[in-house]
Amino acid sequence: xxxxxxxxxxxxxxxxxxxxxxxxxxxxxxxxxxxxxxxxxxxxxxxxxxxxxxxxxxxxxxxxxxxxxxxxxxxxxxxxxxxxxxxxxxxxxxxxxxxxxxxxxxxxxxxxxxxxxxxxxxxxxxxxxxxxxxxxxxxxxxxxxxxxxxxxxxxxxxxxxxxxxxxxxxxxxxxxxxxxxxxxxxxxxxxxxxxxx
Amino acid sequence: xxxxxxxxxxxxxxxxxxxxxxxxxxxxxxxxxxxxxxxxxxxxxxxxxxxxxxxxxxxxxxxxxxxxxxxxxxxxxxxxxxxxxxxxxxxxxxxxxxxxxxxxxxxxxxxxxxxxxxxxxxxxxxxxxxxxxxxxxxxxxxxxxxxxxxxxxxxxxxxxxxxxxxxxxxxxxxxxxxxxxxxxxxxxxxxxxxxxxxxxxxxxxxxxxxxxxxxxxxxxxxxxxxxxxxxxxxxxxxxxxxxxxxxxxxxxxxxxxxxxxxxxxxxxxxxxxxxxxxxxxxxxxxxxxxxxxxxxxxxxxxxxxxxxxxxxxxxxxxxxxxxxxxxxxxxxxxxxxxxxxxxxxxxxxxxxxxxxxxxxxxxxxxxxxxxxxxxxxxxxxxxxxxxx
Numbered sequence: 001x002x003x004x005x006x007x008x009x010x011x012x013x014x015x016x017x018x019x020x021x022x023x024x025x026x027x028x029x030x031x032x033x034x035x036x037x038x039x040x041x042x043x044x045x046x047x048x049x050x051x052x053x054x055x056x057x058x059x060x061x062x063x064x065x066x067x068x069x070x071x072x073x074x075x076x077x078x079x080x081x082x083x084x085x086x087x088x089x090x091x092x093x094x095x096x097x098x099x100x101x102x103x104x105x106x107x108x109x110x111x112x113x114x115x116x117x118x119x120x121x122x123x124x125x126x127x128x129x130x131x132x133x134x135x136x137x138x139x140x141x142x143x144x145x146x147x148x149x150x151x152x153x154x155x156x157x158x159x160x161x162x163x164x165x166x167x168x169x170x171x172x173x174x175x176x177x178x179x180x181x182x183x184x185x186x187x188x189x190x191x192x193x194x195x196x197x
Numbered sequence: 198x199x200x201x202x203x204x205x206x207x208x209x210x211x212x213x214x215x216x217x218x219x220x221x222x223x224x225x226x227x228x229x230x231x232x233x234x235x236x237x238x239x240x241x242x243x244x245x246x247x248x249x250x251x252x253x254x255x256x257x258x259x260x261x262x263x264x265x266x267x268x269x270x271x272x273x274x275x276x277x278x279x280x281x282x283x284x285x286x287x288x289x290x291x292x293x294x295x296x297x298x299x300x301x302x303x304x305x306x307x308x309x310x311x312x313x314x315x316x317x318x319x320x321x322x323x324x325x326x327x328x329x330x331x332x333x334x335x336x337x338x339x340x341x342x343x344x345x346x347x348x349x350x351x352x353x354x355x356x357x358x359x360x361x362x363x364x365x366x367x368x369x370x371x372x373x374x375x376x377x378x379x380x381x382x383x384x385x386x387x388x389x390x391x392x393x394x395x396x397x398x399x400x401x402x403x404x405x406x407x408x409x410x411x412x413x414x415x416x417x418x419x420x421x422x423x424x425x426x427x428x429x430x431x432x433x434x435x436x437x438x439x440x441x442x443x444x445x446x447x448x449x450x451x452x453x454x455x456x457x458x459x460x461x462x463x464x465x466x467x468x469x470x471x472x473x474x475x476x477x478x479x480x481x482x483x484x485x486x487x488x489x490x491x492x493x494x495x496x497x498x499x500x501x502x503x504x505x506x507x508x509x510x511x512x513x514x515x516x517x518x519x520x521x522x523x524x525x526x527x528x529x530x531x532x533x534x535x536x537x538x539x540x541x542x543x544x545x546x547x548x549x550x551x552x553x554x555x556x557x558x559x560x561x562x563x564x565x566x567x568x569x570x571x572x573x574x575x576x577x578x579x580x581x582x583x584x585x
Contacts, residue, residue: 041547047554047568054549055571057579059517061538062551071542 001027003177004109004190007167008081011107011194012038016078019043019103021065022085026053033058041077043068066090069098077103084190086110087143093159100197105164109192112168114148114185132172133189149185156195165194207570208290210279211245211270216310218242219344227340233330237319240344241266241310242302245286246294248349255350256292256577257341258282258301259358259365261563262432262489263481265309268301269294284565291574292357296581300348304365305340306332306489308482314413315482326484327413334361334496338368342376355379355580357573359562360529361489364496367537371502374515379580381519381573383562384526386533387507387540388497393528396435397490400428404483413484425483426474433473438525438558442466507540517547519576521569523561524554549576 001009005028012018015037020029023042026049032038042060044050053060061068066089069080080103082095087110089095099106111133118129128138136143149168156163168184168191171177180187219240221227226234243266248255258268260281269286271279280301286292292299303311306329314329345353356377358366363385370380389397404410407424415421437445446466450456453463462468503510518541522534531552541548553568555561562569 039547047551050551051568051571054519054551055575057575057582059547059549060551061542061548063535068542071539073543073545076545 001031002174003169003171004192005031005083007169007177007192008083008107008109009036011165012036012079014038017076019069019072019077019080021069021080021082021099023049023053023058023060025049026056026058026060028081028083029053029058029060030056066095066098069095069102072102074101075104079103079105079107081107083107083109084111087145087147090144092145093155096159096161096195100161100195104196106161106195107193108152108195109190110147110152112149112185112188112191113146114150115189116186119186147191149188149191152191152193156193161195162197163193164196167192208293209288210283211287211294213274214243214245214267214270214272214280216241216243216266216272218310219347221343221347229330229336230333231331235312235330237312238305238340238343239310239312239316240302240305240340241307242300242344243267243269243280244301244348245269245299246297248298252350253352253354254297254581255345255348255353256297256299257345257353257356257369258286258292258299259341259356259362259369260301260304261358261360261362262493263477263486264303264362265307266301266303266311267309268299281563284563285570285573291570292577293574297354297577298350300345300350302341302344304337304489306337306485306492308485309480311340313482314484314488315416324416326416329484329488331491332488333492334364334368335372335501337492338365338372341365341369342373345376351376353377355381355577357381357383357577358385359383360385360559361493364493367498368496368501370514370516370518371498371510374513377516379519379576380514380516381521381576382534382537383521383569384523384529384534384559385537386529387499387510387537389494390533393435394494396431396528397494400431401487401490403427403431404487407483410483413487415483420478421483422475422478425478425481425486426471428483428486429477429481430470430474433470435528436558436560438527438556440525440556441558444556445469507536508543511540511544511546514541514544514546517580518549519572520548520550521562521572522550522552523557523559524552525556526559526561528559 018040020042029040043065050062080099121129168188222236222238226236267280268282269280288295303309306313308315314325356366363382370377404424407421409419410421449465451465451468499507522531538550
């Protein structure tokens with residue numbers, strides 16, 4: 001499992017109700033359901049990934065996460081997770097507000113665009129950064145925006161989302177990583193945030 | 198349900214099977230939703246596999262409109278084709294008969310062994326015909342419940358069905374919520390659209406317009422085969438898709454190089470539909486077709502269980518659900534499955550949904566599809582494990 005997902009999993013307590021937006025093939029959900037007795041549901045738009053998730057015995061709904069989240073009743077979940085998908089969402093504030101409507105807490109993770117490697121890439125080569133964590137060329141990326149830790153904190157302040165927990169991590173190898181406390185916006189590859197009202 | 202099945206691609210066969218019959222209601226009448234009573238009631242059924250000592254491995258299969266109890270295996274060594282869902286039901290197959298006790302019954306009102314308009318009236322040698330009371334999907338699943346109980350099953354691990362069979366799955370999960378652990382609804386809908394009712398009505402009118410139909414009283418005389426064949430042709434068109442028909446037939450001519458300039462079946466698609474229509478009359482009863490299409494048209498779980506609201510209807514459900522639709526199904530399009538899923542989500546039910554890309558129309562659930570096979574197998578397994 002990806003390192004940022006491991007961090008997210010560690011934040012979810014046993015038996016919680018979890019909605020995983022853009023759950024992919026369901027590796028995080030499967031871990032939460034099997035090892036933590038979580039009642040989990042995923043939403044995924046890719047047919048093949050949905051098939052794999054249901055194939056793992058998980059409850060997965062095939063559809064667009066922004067639309068699908070609207071159907072759940074208020075407070076249906078303890079956690080609503082959006083891992084590394086915020087960059088692809090047209091209305092991030094609207095989506096996070098919806099997450100906090102159907103869940104007590106939202107957990108959001110994203111690659112940090114402001115990390116030193118990216119800054120150097122732009123500074124030295126004068127080109128849009130392409131890295132292991134942002135592996136797309138400008139013309140073929142699914143990401144419609146780039147996010148930095150500093151930007152996200154400011155966004156939460158402006159929008160009124162309380163950050164209840166945060167972790168900046170360096171994870172160069174997908175499965176490995178460590179927490180970074182010193183100059184996170186310069187050093188972290190990813191930011192992981194727990195939001196509440 | 199389509200006439201075609203293709204060779205299976207995984208697992209084995211359940212082998213020789215026999216249709217059996219369960220009759221109930223001799224002592225006390227079986228009351229129908231229309232207010233009339235029926236007794237006795239016979240249900241034709243088949244079972245495959247063994248019921249576990251704990252009684253926790255029973256899977257009920259619900260057939261589509263004109264299907265029957267013969268879901269898997271062969272009746273005779275000389276049978277050209279196995280049961281209607283042999284691709285999915287058997288040892289090692291998605292509905293694994295080594296692991297599950299599988300039950301399939303012919304619906305009430307059908308003509309393949311269960312009591313219906315083609316049955317003889319009790320204590321008489323007359324056929325029911327149009328004297329047969331109108332049955333609903335609700336009546337059909339009440340009869341199914343009686344059968345399941347008769348077989349010693351208190352709780353079903355899962356109910357699986359496509360099309361009208363999917364309606365039975367939905368009805369069972371709402372009528373007997375404590376009885377259904379898993380509900381697998383394939384290519385189905387919470388209620389017929391005006392389009393679906395319109396096709397059914399056109400098909401019914403084809404039967405009613407056949408002079409041999411004779412007000413439903415045709416037994417012993419010439420059968421309304423022409424009307425029934427046209428009804429089947431109409432139905433068959435709705436089970437296919439534009440793409441599937443284009444691929445299968447295009448505008449190719451049948452056994453000729455040029456148009457006949459008369460009303461013969463010039464095109465392959467015409468010839469195919471005529472063949473399917475004719476073939477259908479050999480195995481199906483015209484009155485039964487009228488009753489079953491009507492039952493499907495009447496079906497509306499929002500009306501029956503939610504006072505008009507689909508969300509309210511699912512308040513009573515307790516099962517975990519798997520809903521599957523197919524991209525090219527224009528009879529019960531994906532939007533109708535999404536309505537079901539939405540109502541389930543709003544009630545906090547555990548639901549999985551997938552729209553499978555398939556270009557063969559409504560009939561896709563009857564054709565070999567590895568993705569569907571995997572979904573069904575996983576759903577049954579995780580329901581059994583109580584996971585999710």
